[in-house]
Amino acid sequence: MNVDAVLTARDVHGPTVDGKVAVVIDVLRATSTITTALANGCTGVFPVLSPEEGHELAASFRPGSYLLGGERGGLKIEGFDLGNSPREYTPEQISGRALIMTTTNGTLAIRNCHSSYRLYVSSLLNAPSVAKAAARHGRDVMLVCSGTHGVFSLEDAYCAGMVAQELRAGGAHLSDLAEACRIIFSGYSTAPLDLLHLAEHGKELLSLGFPDDLEYCARAGSLNVVPVFTEGRVAAEAS
Amino acid sequence: MNVDAVLTARDVHGPTVDGKVAVVIDVLRATSTITTALANGCTGVFPVLSPEEGHELAASFRPGSYLLGGERGGLKIEGFDLGNSPREYTPEQISGRALIMTTTNGTLAIRNCHSSYRLYVSSLLNAPSVAKAAARHGRDVMLVCSGTHGVFSLEDAYCAGMVAQELRAGGAHLSDLAEACRIIFSGYSTAPLDLLHLAEHGKELLSLGFPDDLEYCARAGSLNVVPVFTEGRVAAEAS
Incomplete structure (x- = not known):
């Protein structure tokens, strides 16, 4: 199994992910x-x-059965129910409801990967669980x-490095780019919050007033859910 | 001073390096x-x-005053004097002579950077000296x-991370990509040869029969020369 990586959503085209996880x-x-x-x-x-x-x-959903969420410039979109802070998505808000979501970078990446064999969604929160799920298919993986x-x-x-580390431990071969991500992870493996504070986007969110989001997003491995995208929708994979 | 990086020769265009070191x-x-x-x-x-x-x-040079060097597919080009192994370029061969050189990736990168304010050439051998020279201009640096x-x-x-580390120690601000390179360097700062053995291109050169080249190229900081490109030629910068 080979593991490779791409570094921006715009670098993803069909051939990058065709037939891969x-x-x-x-x-x-x-x-x-x-x-x-x-x-939740x-x-x-x-x-x-x-x-x-x-x-x-949203017009195709029953009222009350969904929320509109997302951001532009890091802030909630006018007329939307929620922004892009994960801490807003409490069980009280989101349990039993669908989420229609648009963000500047992440949703574009998901849509650009539609031709992949299987499409998982990972954050630091669930990276170990996603890595295990990705390994099960025995196919090449594109981070x-x-x-x-x-x-x-x-x-x-x-985060890609955290997944790569797990896949490598299972015997996968890493490309130079996946290896680079793994080394970046290794350098801060016990200090994810320090890494988020070092990152430009982390600093930007601090300046926008979201320090608690950084603290939350840094809780590596705290959730077991494995989100998988099929037919236009990301849902929890049955374990 | 801001330090940024690009990851392949093909990613370099005028605006990437205009006015920068x-x-x-x-x-x-x-x-x-x-x-x-x-x-040498x-x-x-x-x-x-x-x-x-x-x-x-070469036709414009006096016979005996130059050598033709370089590679295609890692091997010496037919009709050329030398290949792309640094160990071939001994004082006996190259002292007092010019070198006309073509390689698959490096010479393209140099040519693509022609609009920069100043263009240095670095390897692990001379990275600390190049970092000091680059810092002197007080301008943004593109690795x-x-x-x-x-x-x-x-x-x-x-290698970019080795330069970034030096520039950061002098107070420069690193972009996320330059920071990523710095973390990669930090992870193997005392083991450059291990890093070369981990890299795909290192493995390829091993399979082509160049293990001594890897050992040689890993001698970080062993040379003080600072190569600078001006008017079509790379020469040692006067110290």
Whole structure:
């Protein structure tokens, strides 16, 4: 089994993931939010590319059965129910409901990976569980770091490295890029919050007033849910 | 001062390096060879993009005053004097002579950086000296990893991280990508040869029969020469 990586959502095209197991990562904060929502009873997350697409899709749902969530510029979108802070997605808010979601980088990465054999969604919260699930297929794995506005994000590479480390322990071969991610993870394996504070996007979220989100997103391995994307929807994989 | 990085020669365009100090890196082996040739008395290295361009340029030199060097597929080019093994460039061979050189990745990276404010060439051999020279200009620095055939190379990122570490110690701000390179360097700071053995391109050179080249290219900080590219030629910067 070979493990490779791409560093931004825009670098993903069909051939990058065709027939492979893709693992989409956007630690700050889309995939941390998706992971949290599903762990808290969300019935499914529908990634959409724009607020307009979100409202269109919402029209097909029964009132009260869904929430609109996401961000532009890191902040809640006007007319939406929730922003992109995973801590907003409490069981009280999201249990038993669908989530229609649009974010700047993470949802684009998910949509760009539609031709993969299997598409998992990972954050630091659930990376060990996703790694185990990804390994089960015996296929090549592509770690898809979403990045921020088309630019490399350190925290996504760190998370990719956490998954790569697990896959390598199981005998997988890592490409140079996957190996680089693994070394980045190794350098901060016991200090995920330090890594998030070092990252540009982490600093940006601090300046926007989200220090608790960084602390939360750094809780590596705290959730077991394995989000998988099929037919337009991310849902918890049956274990 | 801001320090950023690009991961392959093909990612370099004018705006990437305009007005900045560029540091071109191709550890295995173009920039290790250029560094060695200059340290051993070569009068100047002329990077060309093809063997044909090399022969054309050679016609303007006095016989005996130059050597043709480089590789395709890691091996010496037919009709050339030397290959791309830095260990071939002994004082006996290269002292007092020019070197006309073409390689698959490194010479392309140098040529793509022509619009930079100042263009240095670094390998592990001379990275500490190049970092000091780059810092002196007080301008933003772009670390240009050549990569291999358009794909990321772990050893180039490691060398970029060695330069980034020095610049950061002097107070420079690192982008996420430069920080990632620095963390990769930190993970193997005392074991450069281990890193070269881990890298895909290192393994390829082992299979081609160049284990001594890896051992040589891993001698971090062993040479003080600072190669600088001006007017089509790489020469040692006056200290």
